Amino acid sequence: MSKVLIVIPCLNEAAHIEGLVRQLVPVAQRLDGQIVIADGGSTDGSREIARRMADAEDTVTLLHNPARLQSAAVNLAVAEYGAQATYLIRIDAHAAYPDDYCDVLLGEAVQTQAASVVTGMLARGTGPMQSAIAAAQNSRLGNGGSKHRNAPVGQYVDHGHHALMQVAAFRAVGGYDESFTHNEDAELDMRLRAAGYDIWLTPHTLVTYYPRATLGALARQYLNYGAGRARTVLKHRVVPKLRQAVVLSVMPALALVPLALWLPVFALPALLWLLACLAGGLAIAWEARRPALALSGGAAAVMHTAWSAGFWASLLRERRQARKAVPG
Numbered sequence: 001m002s003k004v005l006i007v008i009p010c011l012n013e014a015a016h017i018e019g020l021v022r023q024l025v026p027v028a029q030r031l032d033g034q035i036v037i038a039d040g041g042s043t044d045g046s047r048e049i050a051r052r053m054a055d056a057e058d059t060v061t062l063l064h065n066p067a068r069l070q071s072a073a074v075n076l077a078v079a080e081y082g083a084q085a086t087y088l089i090r091i092d093a094h095a096a097y098p099d100d101y102c103d104v105l106l107g108e109a110v111q112t113q114a115a116s117v118v119t120g121m122l123a124r125g126t127g128p129m130q131s132a133i134a135a136a137q138n139s140r141l142g143n144g145g146s147k148h149r150n151a152p153v154g155q156y157v158d159h160g161h162h163a164l165m166q167v168a169a170f171r172a173v174g175g176y177d178e179s180f181t182h183n184e185d186a187e188l189d190m191r192l193r194a195a196g197y198d199i200w201l202t203p204h205t206l207v208t209y210y211p212r213a214t215l216g217a218l219a220r221q222y223l224n225y226g227a228g229r230a231r232t233v234l235k236h237r238v239v240p241k242l243r244q245a246v247v248l249s250v251m252p253a254l255a256l257v258p259l260a261l262w263l264p265v266f267a268l269p270a271l272l273w274l275l276a277c278l279a280g281g282l283a284i285a286w287e288a289r290r291p292a293l294a295l296s297g298g299a300a301a302v303m304h305t306a307w308s309a310g311f312w313a314s315l316l317r318e319r320r321q322a323r324k325a326v327p328g
Helices: 017-030 046-056 070-081 101-112 128-138 167-172 184-194 215-236 242-248 250-261 264-288 291-325
Strands: 004-010 034-039 060-064 087-090 116-123 161-166 199-209
Touching (some): 004 070, 017 034, 017 101, 046 060, 060 070, 070 167, 242 250
16 A cells, blocks of 8 residues: 555644544554644644654654644645655544544545545534534535535545545645635645546545534634635636525625615515524424524524625725735
C-alpha cells in the first residue's frame, strides 16, 4: 500500500485529540503512514497532549501551524511531509470516524482512480438544542439537499466533505487557498474539477459531526460560511446553485419587512419563509417522534439568515474593495 499522510488540523481540541490519535495510530502503522497534528497554537493543553503522543509514537508528528487556519495546516503538512506520500487523508479533530474509515477511502481511491474521495456527514447532538441543530443540518430544510449531507449515493460529484486526496493532484492545483477562512474545501474542489480531476462521493463510510451547541455559535458559523461562499462565487465567477439562491433571498425578504408599515404585502415573503421553517421543524419532530426536535425549525431559520447575511455582506465588501483598487 502506498504511503499515507494523515493530517489533523488542531486548535483547542484537548477533549478529543488523544482518543482520535490513538484510534489512528494502528492504521498509520499498518499502512506505512504518518500522522501529522498541525496545531494552531492551542491553549487548552492540546499541544502538550500532541507532544507527548509524538514522543511516544514514531508514526505521530507535531507541527506548529502559525497561520492557525485548517487550510494552512493541511498545506503546511503536505509541504513538510508529503513528498513520500501518495495519498493525503484529512481528519477533523472535532468529529468521530469509524475504525475502517481510512481503509474504505483507500479502497475507493484504488477502485475509482479518482483524485479525491469525499464522504457524507451525519450531524449528531447531545442535549435539546444541539440535537435540534443536528436534525436541521441533517434535513433538506437545513442543507438544501446537498449530496454529501444526505444519505450519500456512490457517484462523481462537484463537492463533498474532504477526506482523501492524491497528493499529486493536491499539489498540482496549489493546495488550499489560505486567504479563505471558510469554504476553502469547495473552492479547492472547483479548481480540481477545472483541472480535469474526478471527485468521488463514497457511500461506504461517513463522518459523524458534532455541531455548535448554541444558536449564537451557530449564527457565527453560518455567517462565516456565507461569506466564504461569496468569495468562492466571485473568485470563480460562478452562479450560486438553486438551493443557495433560495437561501440568498432571505435577507432581501427580511429587508422588505419594515415597508409593511405602509403596505402589508411586503411582509409576505419573510412570513412565508418563517412559516416554512417552523413547519419543517414540526415535520422533523413528527417523523422522529421527538417533540424537542421542533426546535430544528428555529435552528434552520438562524442558519438561513446568517448564511444569507454573510454572503451579501461579503459580496458587497469584495465589490467595494475591487472598485477602490481600480485607478481613477
